[in-house]
Amino acid sequence: MGEGLYAEMAKLEEAIGDARTPVRIYAPVGSHKELLAYLVRRLLENGANSSFVNRIADEHLSLDDLVRDPVSDLEAMEPKRNPKIVRPSELFGAARRNSAGVDLSDPLVREPLMGRLKTLETRSWTAKPGIGKGEGRPIFSPHDNRITVGTTFEATAEEVDWMVRAGHAAQLGWDALGGEARARLLERAADLYEEHAEEFFSLCTREAGKTLVDAVLEVREAVDFLRFYASEARRQFTRPLPLPGPTGEQNELRLHGRGVIAAISPWNFPLAIFTGLVSAPLAAGNAVIAKPAGQTPLIGALAIELMHKAGIPKDIVQLAPGSGLVVGGTLTAHPLLSGVVFTGSTETARMINRTLADRNGPIIPFVAETGGQNAMIVDSSALPEQVTRDVISSAFQSAGQRCSALRVLFVQEDVADGMIEMIAGAMETLTVGDPSDLKTDVGPVIDEAAKKALDDHIEWLDENAKEICRLKAPKEAANGYFVAPAFYEIQSLSQLNRENFGAILHVVRFAGDKLGEVVDAINTTGYGLTLGLQSRIDTTRDFVEQRARVGNFYVNRNQIGAVVESQPFGGEGLSGTGPKAGGPHYVARFATERVICIDTTAAGGNASLMAAIEG
Numbered sequence: 318m319g320e321g322l323y324a325e326m327a328k329l330e331e332a333i334g335d336a337r338t339p340v341r342i343y344a345p346v347g348s349h350k351e352l353l354a355y356l357v358r359r360l361l362e363n364g365a366n367s368s369f370v371n372r373i374a375d376e377h378l379s380l381d382d383l384v385r386d387p388v389s390d391l392e393a394m395e396p397k398r399n400p401k402i403v404r405p406s407e408l409f410g411a412a413r414r415n416s417a418g419v420d421l422s423d424p425l426v427r428e429p430l431m432g433r434l435k436t437l438e439t440r441s442w443t444a445k446p447g448i449g450k451g452e453g454r455p456i457f458s459p460h461d462n463r464i465t466v467g468t469t470f471e472a473t474a475e476e477v478d479w480m481v482r483a484g485h486a487a488q489l490g491w492d493a494l495g496g497e498a499r500a501r502l503l504e505r506a507a508d509l510y511e512e513h514a515e516e517f518f519s520l521c522t523r524e525a526g527k528t529l530v531d532a533v534l535e536v537r538e539a540v541d542f543l544r545f546y547a548s549e550a551r552r553q554f555t556r557p558l559p560l561p562g563p564t565g566e567q568n569e570l571r572l573h574g575r576g577v578i579a580a581i582s583p584w585n586f587p588l589a590i591f592t593g594l595v596s597a598p599l600a601a602g603n604a605v606i607a608k609p610a611g612q613t614p615l616i617g618a619l620a621i622e623l624m625h626k627a628g629i630p631k632d633i634v635q636l637a638p639g640s641g642l643v644v645g646g647t648l649t650a651h652p653l654l655s656g657v658v659f660t661g662s663t664e665t666a667r668m669i670n671r672t673l674a675d676r677n678g679p680i681i682p683f684v685a686e687t688g689g690q691n692a693m694i695v696d697s698s699a700l701p702e703q704v705t706r707d708v709i710s711s712a713f714q715s716a717g718q719r720c721s722a723l724r725v726l727f728v729q730e731d732v733a734d735g736m737i738e739m740i741a742g743a744m745e746t747l748t749v750g751d752p753s754d755l756k757t758d759v760g761p762v763i764d765e766a767a768k769k770a771l772d773d774h775i776e777w778l779d780e781n782a783k784e785i786c787r788l789k790a791p792k793e794a795a796n797g798y799f800v801a802p803a804f805y806e807i808q809s810l811s812q813l814n815r816e817n818f819g820a821i822l823h824v825v826r827f828a829g830d831k832l833g834e835v836v837d838a839i840n841t842t843g844y845g846l847t848l849g850l851q852s853r854i855d856t857t858r859d860f861v862e863q864r865a866r867v868g869n870f871y872v873n874r875n876q877i878g879a880v881v882e883s884q885p886f887g888g889e890g891l892s893g894t895g896p897k898a899g900g901p902h903y904v905a906r907f908a909t910e911r912v913i914c915i916d917t918t919a920a921g922g923n924a925s926l927m928a929a930i931e932g
Contacts, residue, residue: 323340326338409545413547414544416507416511416536416537416538416541417511417537418533421529421533427755431755433515434515434522434529437519438519441466441467442466442520443468443469444456444467444469444470444609444618445470446470446637446638446639447606447621447631447632447635448480448483449473449475449476449479450470451469451470451471451473451476451638452470452471454470455468456468458523458524458526459524459525459762459797460526460752460760460798460799462796463796464523469614471638471640471644472638473643474646477606477643477648478647480606481577481606481651481653481654482653483632484577484605484606484633487630487633488603488604491599491602491603491604491633492573494602496551496554496600497550497551499547499554499600500550500600503599503627504547505627506623506624506627506629507543507544510543510592511536511540514533517536517539517616518532518533520616520619521535521616522752524615525585525612525613526752526760526761526762526763526797528758528760531714535587535589536588538586539592539593541880542593542898542899543596545899546593546596546597547600549597549901549903549904549905550600550601553572553905557913558570565918566914566915567914567915567917568913569912570910570911572905572909572910573602573909574604574908575601575656575682576603576655577651578603578655578656578657578907579645579648579649579651579657579658580595580606580658580659581594581669582617582661583660583661584611584612585715585718586660587609587610587613587616587617590660591609591617593881595607595621597898597903597907598658599634600904601904601908604632604634604635605633607637608638608644608648612763614638617636617638618638621634646672649672649673652676652677653678654676654681655679656683657669657673657681657683658684658685658907659683659685660686660720662687663688663891663892669683669685670683684894684907685893685894686720686886687720687846688818688844688846689720689724689816689845689888689891690813690842691724692725693711693725693849693851694848694851695728695729696729696851696854699851700853701735701736703851704740705739705742705743707849707851707874708723708726708740709740709744710875710877711723711849711877712726712802712820712822713744713758713759713822714877716759716761717802717819718818719877721869721879722818723849723877724816724821724823725810725822725825726740726822726823726825728826729829730826730828730829731829733826737785740786741804744786744804747759747788747802749790749791749802750790750793751794759788759802761794761797762798762799762819764798767800767818767819768799770818770819771817771821772800774817774821775803778807778821778823781807782807782812783806784803784805785805786804787802787803787804788801788802800819801820802821803820803821804821805822805823805824806826807823807824809825809838810825810838810839810842811841832857832860832861833860836864837864839867840864842891844888844890845888845890845891846867846887846888846893847867847868847869847871847877848869849871849872850870851872853873866890867888867892868886868887868888879899880899881898882899882900885900885903886899
């Protein structure tokens with residue numbers, strides 16, 4: 318067809334005395350494996366009703382219609398936006414507004430932002446306890462420990478006791494406000510988060526070692542938590558739930574706050590998880606004592622400051638920076654405590670659980686989201702390019718410091734060589750370095766202890782596994798805590814006896830008829846957080862979904878970045894207690910249920926029923 322068009326055009330040009338227009342021949346070259354997908358795509362495009370190739374063969378189509386300018390058609394179209402496609406800000410309907418992103422690909426957005434972030438690098442930050450003075454300690458940047466980001470003042474056991482008692486005294490008033498009033502305050506806090514987003518970006522980079530891309534995602538998730546839990550306060554705490562019963566009897570169930578909740582947060586999501594753990598109990602009508610991670614208290618301090626600015630009383634949400642031993646130990650053993658919400662390691666969760674069991678007072682809820690030995694299964698039908706993209710982001714984004722990050726990759730042996738080679742090639746393109754540099758893909762780990770644990774594991778892998786690819790940190794990273802991405806092949810999942818919280822990926826080959834054994838091996842670890850599957854076979858997906866015991870199952874995509882309300886997040890087994898953060902059952906876990914039963918006959922019977930009969 319192309320030759321015919323060119324020949325006709327050449328005749329026309331010769332007839333009017335013009336030189337022939339040169340034409341470049343576009344000829345894809347490759348084997349069947351590489352070109353089959355391309356061929357299918359071309360067939361779909363050229364076979365479409367709107368395709369020029371399709372329309373030129375239509376004898377009933379006029380030449381004017383065939384060559385009509387599509388830009389002019391678009392300009393004349395009203396409305397130009399398809400009303401069936403929801404705007405990003407309206408993605409979650411009337412219940413809540415979606416968080417705002419930042420288009421870092423637009424230089425008109427990116428360059429001024431980078432200038433403002435550069436100015437913020439000189440700012441020194443402070444974290445102080447809600448009550449008391451605390452004891453000062455400097456906070457250093459993980460990418461360069463010569464840089465002091467600010468100072469945290471760590472609460473003493475006595476100050477923690479004062480905070481709990483103050484929260485306990487104020488909680489009844491906060492609960493009495495009702496869900497609507499609390500929702501408005503949480504939404505105001507979300508708006509303030511977005512107004513101060515650049516300060517959070519700066520702190521996430523300087524204090525937590527996050528790249529700018531990850532910092533943007535962090536702020537968005539925190540804002541989503543605030544707005545979603547506000548919508549849950551409206552849904553579940555503004556009116557009683559009518560219950561069935563005979564005529565002459567009125568039954569209702571109401572939800573109320575429990576009291577004072579301790580929110581103990583990790584360093585890997587120092588704003589998003591911190592905000593989620595604090596805002597859900599607040600939405601339910603509780604007072605909250607918020608303990609940020611020892612490595613990242615400055616981010617938590619700014620978050621609490623903005624909550625206070627939004628109108629949430631200072632006694633209702635208080636910051637308690639300090640060590641796990643002093644602050645965490647005092648909080649979890651306190652007799653006035655009404656619940657604990659925690660995200661962190663399985664070992665720490667067990668310690669908290671034992672402390673709660675030993676304390677005097679009521680038995681209280683403990684909501685925990687812990688770690689996971691997260692795997693991804695790749696069968697022979699998977700698309701190599703898609704697998705590579707999803708493995709790289711799942712294993713190495715955020716320097717592998719995500720609860721959901723990919724740790725063990727299972728690849729069907731029939732396609733393993735090619736898959737492994739492609740993943741290793743993609744790894745080589747990653748840039749390790751200063752997280753404030755937009756070119757950086759992988760920043761530092763959080764501290765010296767994290768670096769040592771990962772370095773020790775790599776040393777073990779060097780002796781017990783096959784190295785596939787290992788990157789090197791740049792020389793300028795010498796003053797930071799960097800562990801460059803590493804990729805090793807092991808014989809079986811049983812060789813790993815713990816989660817390795819960093820950018821280390823293990824791969825295991827498996828036979829196509831042993832898929833059940835792979836899923837069983839994953840279940841045997843006892844963890845159940847995230848699992849990925851790359852397969853284009855529906856029966857394979859159904860088989861894994863029914864057999865795997867995991868909280869979040871991701872098919873043909875990466876397994877990180879759960880979106881609030883869309884993908885409620887949390888595991889089972891050693892990976893957590895549930896309910897899932899960002900889900901429909903989470904806020905109610907921090908509430909107590911109260912039922913009232915009224916005999917309406919004591920006041921004259923069922924008036925509405927009698928009115929209906931008379932009507």
